[in-house]
Amino acid sequence: MEYPPPFSDSHLENLVSEIKDWQITHGSLLKLVNTDQDNTVLTHPVGACLLATLFPKELFEQALGLQKVYNKLYAQVAEDEEWLYDTLKDDEFAKTLWGIHEEVKKEGLGIFRSDYMLDANPAGQVKLKQVEFNTISCAGGIHSNLVSDMHRHLQRRGLYLPAELSAPTPSINISASHLPPSHTLSTIISGLVSAHKLYGPPKSPAAEQTCILFIVQPRNFNIADERPIDYALWDQNIPTFRVELSPAVLAQTSLTPTRELLYHPPSRPVAALPLEVSVVYFRAGFEAEEYSGPGGGDAREARARLELSRAVKCPSILSHLTTFKKVQQALAMPGVLQRFLSSSSEVVGIANTFARLYPMDASTAGLEARKLAMDGEASMGYVLKPSLEGGGHNIYGSSIPAFLACTPEEKWSRYILMSKIVSPTVHNLLMSPQGLYNGPVISELGVFGVCLWRRSGEAEGRVEIIADREPCCWSFKTKSAGVDEMSVVKGYGCFDSPALVDNDVFMACCRDAEKS
Amino acid sequence: MEYPPPFSDSHLENLVSEIKDWQITHGSLLKLVNTDQDNTVLTHPVGACLLATLFPKELFEQALGLQKVYNKLYAQVAEDEEWLYDTLKDDEFAKTLWGIHEEVKKEGLGIFRSDYMLDANPAGQVKLKQVEFNTISCAGGIHSNLVSDMHRHLQRRGLYLPAELSAPTPSINISASHLPPSHTLSTIISGLVSAHKLYGPPKSPAAEQTCILFIVQPRNFNIADERPIDYALWDQNIPTFRVELSPAVLAQTSLTPTRELLYHPPSRPVAALPLEVSVVYFRAGFEAEEYSGPGGGDAREARARLELSRAVKCPSILSHLTTFKKVQQALAMPGVLQRFLSSSSEVVGIANTFARLYPMDASTAGLEARKLAMDGEASMGYVLKPSLEGGGHNIYGSSIPAFLACTPEEKWSRYILMSKIVSPTVHNLLMSPQGLYNGPVISELGVFGVCLWRRSGEAEGRVEIIADREPCCWSFKTKSAGVDEMSVVKGYGCFDSPALVDNDVFMACCRDAEKS
Missing domain, CATH: 3.30.1490.50 (Glutathione synthase lid domain)
Structure with missing residues (x-):
């Protein structure tokens, strides 16, 4: 079985041209921040696979099916202060964050992403292995949504048809049914909206209405992965403001004596009333460097102010700490999963994905x-x-x-x-500002989970899940098999979507990719 | 009355930054075709006004109200071969086109745009005057849609609020009700879909299904104004293909003996059946140069093939000819409008807009x-x-x-x-790749009309209107008062939306703009 089907040069040129236009008109772009001027800025298309990469359907569904268990596990871990402290007590950055955590809130919102790669064992079987688990600044969801939409458009447009209908080596003819849609944007939005509604009306008499605060990095070239969330919240009449962790948070927010977080938008008239923050959504603050060096003290103070407030934090400090690699490793130690999950089938399901x-x-x-x-x-x-x-x-x-x-x-x-993780390779075509690539590739599947919980002694363990979206959304990234790192926005790899096929078809294509 | 309200430097910086991000994520961009490579291409935001420009509400509504009469007038003119020939017989380019027109079709689809500017007379009154009438490659509709959406977003985002709520000179506080939405994309789509449906199923046994052909210019930097139409038609399950007039039309289409136009997509397998073209939508072929010089002969032959076919042409050659300035001038001669319009109120309404x-x-x-x-x-x-x-x-x-x-x-x-046309000036802030501009500006309102007609002796005059969309859509462009030309994509002016105000408020702001 051949995949991708053989394309003529002119077909490939046409496909690339269609992709560039689609990316330009759908915001599938990166901002070239070094070209930023008062009046204009340049952008280029984000790296994208020319067509969806083959992936075993069964393992894709397994990964999606596990997400609710992962949501529960990490919500439990985030509420187990003692265990977390013990696991992370030797970690420098964890100590920084621990110093500012504050157990004042009862509700937690997690926007999680569990990343997997395929692992091939010598017996020729392919399994799902977890690379890592993320909870702060889970990026790539919007880009993947876009590239997935694009692949479905290019498929209906007929651009993936082979040049010959009856070639000597049959090629896989990708139909719409191979290409699962992703709804990352609407899923993330639903989580933020649930938490916003849970917070309710302003508690402080000083505030006029509530709003969501989006904590963002300065000089961000990846706005296309964030801005659609901001606009979609405004479309639901939820005021949403992007604020840099430092120095903007300290300058533009204040805490009332009863810990309401007030936001004073600099774009509003001086005399206007502030807004009360219902949800703090972090897309910054995840790197140790953000809290060290010049401005690091302000960033720590800012993070502490946000943490101290009554706003729902996505994530809270403790939830942030759950995704340190030490925690991932500690969860894999014998008997640890059982501390957080009572069902043995859940324990086995999760443990099977551990490297x-x-x-x-x-x-x-x-x-x-x-x-x-x-x-x-x-x-x-x-x-x-x-x-x-x-x-x-x-x-x-x-x-x-x-x-x-x-x-x-x-x-x-x-x-x-x-x-x-030794991933089997398949063939695909990648296109990025670095160049066009045609050869063996490896993919990474990130499954998004959005989960709102309340600390409780009543339900199983420490938390009661208030809202838990169906895990129908994912990110999918693919890189040349010769590159170790995977970071599309840094130029390693491309956003992609999976073309779901049966295991045997996938394995046959892996063997063909290895031979060639 | 002050407009725009006074902004601080930091507010302006914030506003500009919000605009750039909005434009990047919504495809409000121009492609820098000279940077086009195999694997990437650069874009920059299209020129846009920082906020909507003031425009008299009454005249805006007058222009929209006239569009149905204009649709009828130009449909009539397009079907009056004798009068058109007489009016254009001395025109060289008209002769080129006339040589290839073919009166074989009974249906016509017009996507019209009537452009107006405000004219101030010495008595201090402001009137609507028509600049020109367009029917081939009516551009700018999608860009204006986007900028209008952007202005409404920035308004709800609170970015147009003055820094002081009670300043000495009161400024106009633009609310959502000042900013009319535009629906150009859906209106254009509805016209193309109506014509496609009217054409019906394929007539040729050689064809599998019908499709719309989009005739486009090569190396097009303005794809953001065209591509959304293409994608929206696919969303309605209407296959749509972009083809350059020359040499692609000759290479990829053929005419059957019964004049069905068949399209053979180069991206489909060689053995696949062709599609039959229901509608030919021109976004190219409007400049004399396209039919002269090297390749000009092919372009003429291509246009002739399209014209000869049974496909609905948007526009047909005769409809294209109606928008030559000679026709505009001839329609303004005494008694001529009466040839096409029987209602004297319609005649007066139209004539009042003539310079x-x-x-x-x-x-x-x-x-x-x-x-x-x-x-x-x-x-x-x-x-x-x-x-x-x-x-x-x-x-x-x-x-x-x-x-x-x-x-x-x-x-x-x-x-x-x-x-x-001597337009009164108001103040606004413009932002384009050329720079930021703050000063007196002049706007141009383009009202879109989409109209499907059938030649007939029964209804009034020569045509029977089959479908005529409500003229609820427009384009709006604004330039520095010191520049004569208006072409946003060439760098003169910006896309914009009108902030509708009462005549007296508008006139007061004009006087203030002149004073400063």
């Missing part, structure tokens, strides 16, 4: 990990990851021993060791 | 015009316009005598002389 995870500390498991990591041969099968949320800063395989050799041993425990 | 229009030929009126045009003083009040559709190539005021002096007299009749 091998080790601490790098002085515990028994840590010492075993250190041995693996320092061994030139054994380290090949591992990735050393700093205990942060999100990708980046990873040390891969054979680079690990040398990296550890020049890192003081007392800092090793800031890392975890994770078995390398 | 003074003269031919430049050897007729009595023409000789009078030549005298005015050659006179240094008198010519100041006029514009010399080539008999084409659309703007550009105009000679303004005092430049006319010198221009005529170096133009052979036998070519003068290719022009018409039109009294200059």
